[in-house]
Amino acid sequence: MSQKTILVGVAGASASGKSLLAETLIKEFASEHVCMISEDSYYKDQTHLTMDERVKTNYDHPESMDHDLLLEHLKMLKNGESIEVPEYDYSDHNRTKNTRHVEPAKVIIFEGILLFVNPAIREAFDLRFYMDTPLDICLTRRLQRDIVSRGRDMDSVISQYMATVRPMFMQFIEPSRQHADLIIPRGGKNQIAIDLIKTKIHSLVN
Ligand SMILES: Nc1ncnc2c1ncn2[C@@H]1O[C@H](COP(=O)(O)OP(=O)(O)O)[C@@H](O)[C@H]1O
């Protein structure tokens, strides 16, 4: 593909609405080639660990991510090469054996909590957005989502939140907002923000 791929990064707290914003943008660009990749696909392989050990991993610390592979993939997409994105299983706390083949589309939206922490990774994005959603709303949404879709119970969500999710947000994620081009309040249903982002992406694509 000769056309340059625009790489968009959406960061913010867990359950702040990153995926919803990305999915909304994909729908708005209906006829064009836009796709989404989750940073969660780049959690390190944990096949060598037992399930008891995997449960104890701090999934909100940058060390839990294979950011080397993510950076390599960002560079490959920019060079017009396709990538094989690992598939992640939250119930197993591990990558599966499957991958998703992703072609260098016109626009690729990456969403993830730690995307703006590593300088080389954040600089690979043409546009950087940060979801500014109050933490109490994020926790309420995370409780519902993790129990319904990620195989968790209320006690495990709350104890993980207190032990790692909130402290790592304070240490790494919240400070990384300074690297965003645009800070988005009111989550993934903020239609004015969506319209502004669409206009900017259109101007970069054309
Ligand atoms: N503005 C919103 N209003 C209502 N529910 C929302 C809103 N934004 C996100 N959600 C819901 O909250 C949950 C977490 O949102 P999601 O986009 O998956 O967060 P993230 O990708 O940041 O972890 C999902 O179930 C989603 O549908």
Ligand SMILES: Nc1ccn([C@@H]2O[C@H](COP(=O)(O)O)[C@@H](O)[C@H]2O)c(=O)n1
């Ligand atoms: N095995 C795992 C892997 C990740 N998490 C949590 O996911 C959150 C990031 O994903 P979002 O879609 O919420 O942005 C992160 O806060 C991790 O705690 C997990 O619980 N288990």
